[in-house]
Every structure is written in C-alpha cells, then in structure tokens.
C-alpha cells in the first residue's frame with residue numbers, strides 16, 4: 001500500500017533534533033541578537049556560524065537542492081517536514097541554508113549556470129559568503145511580465161542594462177542581484193557603477209539600473225530565456241513559502257489553544273464557550289487542509305517534476321495566504337488586547353498575510369492558472385442536457401436491460417414504480 005502518512009524513523013530522529021535545536025539554540029539567539037544569522041558583523045557571525053556548522057554536520061544544510069543540482073537530494077517532501085519546523089523561527093531558514101531569496105537564485109544558477117558561473121556565485125551563495133537579491137517586478141506592473149521594460153543591449157564584450165525595478169527584497173545588502181531583463185536574466189554585482197538604490201521602500205528596494213555594464217558572461221541561461229528561468233525560480237520559491245506558512249499557522253494554533261485553556265470569562269474557561277470551540281475546530285481543519293495540499297504537492301514534485309506539479313503549486317500559493325490570514329486573525333482575536341500588540345508573534349503574522357497573497361504573483365493570477373489547467377481535463381457536453389442529467393442517463397441505462405424488461409412484465413412494472421418512487425424522493 002503506497003499511501004502513507006508516516007515518517008521514516010531515521011528522518012524523524014533528524015526532525016526531533018531540529019525541533020530541539022531550534023528551541024534551544026536558534027530562538028534564544030533570535031531573541032537576544034536578532035539578525036545575527038545574516039549579519040556581516042564578525043561578532044554576530046561568530047555566534048551564528050557554529051550553529052550553521054552543526055546543521056552541516058547533521059547533513060541538513062541546503063536541503064532544497066536536489067542531487068542533480070549538487071544538493072543532498074532529500075527531496076521536497078522531507079524539505080516540507082523540515083520547513084514545518086523552521087518556519088516558526090525568524091532566522092532558522094538562514095541557519096539551515098534554505099532562505100529566500102537566495103534559494104531560488106541558487107536553483108537558477110544550479111540549473112542554468114555554466115561551470116564558471118557556479119564556481120563564481122553558487123558556491124559562495126551556498127556557503128553564505130555572499131547574499132543575493134532578485135530584481136523582477138517593475139513600478140508600472142508586477143503581475144504581467146509583458147509590461148516589464150528593463151532591457152540589456154550588447155556592446156562588444158559587455159551587456160549594458162537600463163531600467164527600473166521595484167520591490168527587490170534585500171537588494172540593498174545583496175552582493176549580487178539577479179536582474180530579469182526583457183531579453184535575458186543577468187547577474188549584476190551590487191557595486192557595479194549605475195546601480196542606484198532609492199531611499200524607499202527600505203527593505204524591498206526600488207532600484208534604478210542606469211546603463212549598468214556587466215561582462216558578457218554575466219548572462220545566465222540563454223539569451224531571451226528570462227521567463228523560463230523566472231518560472232523555474234518562482235515555482236520552487238512558492239512551495240517553500242507554503243511549507244513555512246504551515247509552520248506559522250501551527251504556531252498560531254498552539255497559541256490559540258493555550259489561551260483557550262488559560263483564560264476565563266463569564267464563569268468558565270473560554271475553551272468551554274461554543275464559539276471558541278468553533279474557532280478551534282475550523283482552524284484545526286483549515287491547517288490540515290493546507291498541510292495536506294502542501295505535502296501532496298511536495299510528493300508530486302519528488303515523483304514527477306516541478307512542472308508537473310504547477311497546478312498544485314498555484315493552489316498552494318493562494319491557499320496559504322487565505323489560511324494564514326484567517327488563522328492568524330482568529331488567534332490574534334482570541335488573545336484579546338494582547339493580540340493587537342507586538343508582544344506576541346501574532347500581530348506580525350497577521351500583517352504578513354497580505355504579502356503572501358501578493359509576493360511571487362498575486363492570488364488572482366494563480367487562480368487563473370489553476371482554473372485553466374483544470375478545465376483542460378473537461379469537455380463541453382453535447383446537446384442540451386448536462387452529462388449527469390438523470391432522465392437522459394436513465395433512458396441510456398434502460399437499453400442495457402431492454403431484453404429483461406420485455407421478457408418480464410412484472411419486473412418492468414416493479415422498475416417503473418421504483419423509479420417513480422426515487423424521482424419523488
């Protein structure tokens with residue numbers, strides 16, 4: 001029997017180790033030295049690097065990369081189970097070498113980079129000696145790549161890039177930026193003359209590329225191949241976000257249940273009020289629906305490919321934002337006034353829900369993808385009636401029993417009465 005919801009004992013042992021490691025090592029560091037995991041400050045690095053080394057020693061570093069791309073080849077299902085833990089802690093994805101936006105950029109490099117490009121950028125990215133950003137969205141339009149204008153012109157041994165990008169996460173602190181042009185994907189070192197970081201927004205940067213010159217070998221993949229590379233990059237990124245979202249909503253659920261049992265109102269603990277029970281019951285079901293969708297998608301990627309799983313990935317994309325919004329709101333609400341402050345993780349989680357519905361493609365676009373792909377498996381019905389129109393189906397079925405009915409008037413009468421009875425019912 002191939003359908004199985006169990007985790008193999010060896011990997012469960014790893015997951016148990018990860019859970020303890022996150023509670024005992026990563027969370028305390030996050031609370032006292034926030035940002036140490038990605039800081040360039042040598043003292044902060046000295047705190048984070050030994051933890052990263054422990055992850056490497058356990059063979060859990062950069063699990064997102066498949067074997068054929070130079071990773072450990074654990075597959076997406078195991079990554080999903082790992083991310084269900086890591087997603088609770090701010091710096092855990094960086095500590096395990098599985099943080100966006102570097103992961104998607106590394107996937108592109110691993111799949112499309114030349115051996116020289118891999119040596120120059122992939123290895124240092126994997127080792128977190130450098131960090132990267134991804135510059136695709138433009139101020140005039142993000143959902144429709146046909147509106148993008150940034151382009152590159154070949155000039156001798158160089159490409160000259162001109163354009164304007166918007167919402168390049170961590171662009172300011174990145175060492176290299178993957179810039180999607182209308183005619184190719186380019187790797188642009190941050191320090192290249194002409195890269196102009198605007199003042200706002202602060203974390204997701206507005207960047208002007210003013211005649212930025214890069215050597216010819218900074219083109220990644222084929223000329224005119226940017227859309228293919230972008231799809232490759234974003235498909236993986238979306239499912240990884242969904243895996244971490246499962247961790248977030250489980251955290252919210254834990255907080256909700258603890259609160260329900262701890263707080264009293266109108267003579268009883270609030271867990272005994274039916275509307276609180278309804279909130280808990282709905283949340284339990286919604287989290288598990290999301291989780292199973294994500295695990296099924298990860299399983300499909302492992303057993304076929306990211307391309308084969310694209311309808312499922314799109315479904316994960318818009319489901320995660322919705323579940324995150326609903327669950328974080330319910331948990332925040334159950335916390336009462338405390339929930340509205342930044343003294344618990346819930347306010348930030350709730351504020352992050354719209355981002356999940358916008359970043360990596362707005363939900364509407366993914367719903368269109370799902371509807372289009374699903375409808376490919378259907379045909380319009382012939383004639384006036386839908387396929388499941390019962391009288392027509394019954395007429396068809398009668399043909400199968402024609403001989404029997406003709407030969408046995410008593411049985412025919414019984415059948416007529418039974419049908420009349422069923423039609424009334």
Ligand SMILES: Cc1cc2nc3c(=O)[nH]c(=O)nc-3n(C[C@H](O)[C@H](O)[C@H](O)COP(=O)(O)OP(=O)(O)OC[C@H]3O[C@@H](n4cnc5c(N)ncnc54)[C@H](O)[C@@H]3O)c2cc1C
Pocket residue numbers: 101133134135136137138139140141142143144166167168169170204355358359360361362364365
């Ligand atoms: C926190 C965060 C981080 C991000 N990081 C990056 C990054 O690192 N690199 C990067 O390149 N980009 C990044 N983005 C940008 C993101 O990819 C875009 O915001 C997204 O693609 C939507 O583009 P837009 O903002 O221009 O919205 P628009 O395309 O203008 O869409 C606005 C609204 O219009 C409607 N709409 C649009 N298209 C359709 C449609 N086809 N059908 C129905 N309704 C539609 C929807 O309601 C949508 O919400 C980030 C965004 C956020 C919020």
